[in-house]
Amino acid sequence: MARLQLDQLSKRYGEFYAARDVTLDVADGEFLVLLGPSGCGKTTTLRMIAGFVEPTAGTVRLGGVDVTRLPAWKRNTGLVFQNYALFPHLTVAQNVAFGLEMRKVPQSEAKRRVAEVLDLVRLGHLGDRLPRQLSGGQQQRVALARALVFRPDVLLLDEPLSNLDAKLRQEVRVEIRKLQQSLRLTTVMVTHDQEEALTMADRLVVMNEGAVRQVGTQRDLYERPADRFVAGFVGRSSFLSGMLETPERFRSRGGIAVACRAAGTGPATLSLRPERVVVSPAPPAGVENAFPGEVEFVSYLGGLIDVHVRLSPDDLVIAQIANRESGFVPGVGDKVHVGWSAGSASVFLESGESAGADEVQPAEAAD
Ligand SMILES: Nc1ncnc2c1ncn2[C@@H]1O[C@H](COP(=O)(O)OP(=O)(O)O)[C@@H](O)[C@H]1O
Numbered sequence: 001m002a003r004l005q006l007d008q009l010s011k012r013y014g015e016f017y018a019a020r021d022v023t024l025d026v027a028d029g030e031f032l033v034l035l036g037p038s039g040c041g042k043t044t045t046l047r048m049i050a051g052f053v054e055p056t057a058g059t060v061r062l063g064g065v066d067v068t069r070l071p072a073w074k075r076n077t078g079l080v081f082q083n084y085a086l087f088p089h090l091t092v093a094q095n096v097a098f099g100l101e102m103r104k105v106p107q108s109e110a111k112r113r114v115a116e117v118l119d120l121v122r123l124g125h126l127g128d129r130l131p132r133q134l135s136g137g138q139q140q141r142v143a144l145a146r147a148l149v150f151r152p153d154v155l156l157l158d159e160p161l162s163n164l165d166a167k168l169r170q171e172v173r174v175e176i177r178k179l180q181q182s183l184r185l186t187t188v189m190v191t192h193d194q195e196e197a198l199t200m201a202d203r204l205v206v207m208n209e210g211a212v213r214q215v216g217t218q219r220d221l222y223e224r225p226a227d228r229f230v231a232g233f234v235g236r237s238s239f240l241s242g243m244l245e246t247p248e249r250f251r252s253r254g255g256i257a258v259a260c261r262a263a264g265t266g267p268a269t270l271s272l273r274p275e276r277v278v279v280s281p282a283p284p285a286g287v288e289n290a291f292p293g294e295v296e297f298v299s300y301l302g303g304l305i306d307v308h309v310r311l312s313p314d315d316l317v318i319a320q321i322a323n324r325e326s327g328f329v330p331g332v333g334d335k336v337h338v339g340w341s342a343g344s345a346s347v348f349l350e351s352g353e354s355a356g357a358d359e360v361q362p363a364e365a366a367d
């Protein structure tokens with residue numbers, strides 16, 4: 001168990017940065033998730049932590065010790081891959097014991113540790129089976145046991161659930177999280193799956209094009225996305241493009257003047273969470289923004305309903321409304337009104353500065 005610190009860690013292949021200036025501080029016992037689209041540098045970052053990819057620049061510290069130049073086997077990290085990479089001709093117990101023999105752990109000690117860790121992942125009764133005699137979820141647990149048997153200072157998981165079907169993935173998610181919490185194991189998991197990231201992490205790191213875009217809790221990322229990319233990648237948003245004319249007024253390309261709470265002026269994008277938008281037959285009261293529009297699309301998601309409302313040829317807003325017995329549910333083609341409070345939108349200046357994320361407090365936005 002240890003604190004993990006990355007300082008300006010970069011990996012360059014020729015002119016191309018697979019990871020660039022990645023700086024992270026993972027607390028002892030924390031579950032950190034690296035989230036981002038395919039190719040954004042998640043695996044590269046994880047493998048630099050494990051010691052399988054040599055950084056071009058920057059440092060990795062584990063428990064305060066600089067391990068950047070240490071080979072993988074001297075680092076005491078446990079790495080679990082997406083494809084479990086079990087030895088097909090070895091039993092479950094032999095698969096788990098394999099690395100211990102390599103590390104010259106005495107046989108009696110190895111046996112005890114294998115039994116202990118197989119119990120931990122609830123495979124104590126299946127030690128004699130071969131991998132092909134196990135389900136996908138069980139195989140993944142063997143891979144996990146194989147990483148845990150070293151009592152790693154940090155557990156590294158690279159898309160560990162992506163080979164499992166949807167239902168099993170949810171179960172294993174909970175299992176891994178519980179195990180991590182009971183062992184208080186510093187863990188870094190990589191995924192491109194937003195829901196997986198949100199349900200498992202203590203904190204998340206959103207990456208894009210090799211760089212960290214934002215680090216924070218689920219709430220930080222959702223309520224105060226640092227930029228347009230994060231707003232679009234974590235949760236859903238409607239985006240209106242236009243100009244921030246004053247810090248309090250955004251003018252959309254379609255000509256709509258939106259009251260907001262931002263900072264600065266210039267070309268900008270306004271981002272709006274669907275559940276912050278109300279839809280009603282008459283202009284909504286009590287919100288700074290109210291606009292007429294026409295329903296373009298309605299999608300039933302069970303308890304929730306998505307309503308796409310066109311405010312102008314250039315401006316479309318998605319509202320997510322609760323499916324209540326007495327609630328108003330518009331149909332396609334209906335003339336409706338939408339509304340939202342000034343504090344509930346985020347505005348991102350095109351110049352790259354976040355337009356006032358620091359001024360807009362989540363409490364204000366919530367009203
Ligand atoms: N050995 C390599 N040589 C050249 N490019 C690589 C190598 N490994 C990874 N890359 C590139 O670096 C980028 C990041 O890769 P990776 O870290 O695997 O992304 P992720 O895990 O987020 O999908 C990708 O564009 C990938 O093609």
Ligand SMILES: [Mg+2]
Nearest residue numbers: 042043044190
């Ligand atoms: Mg990857």
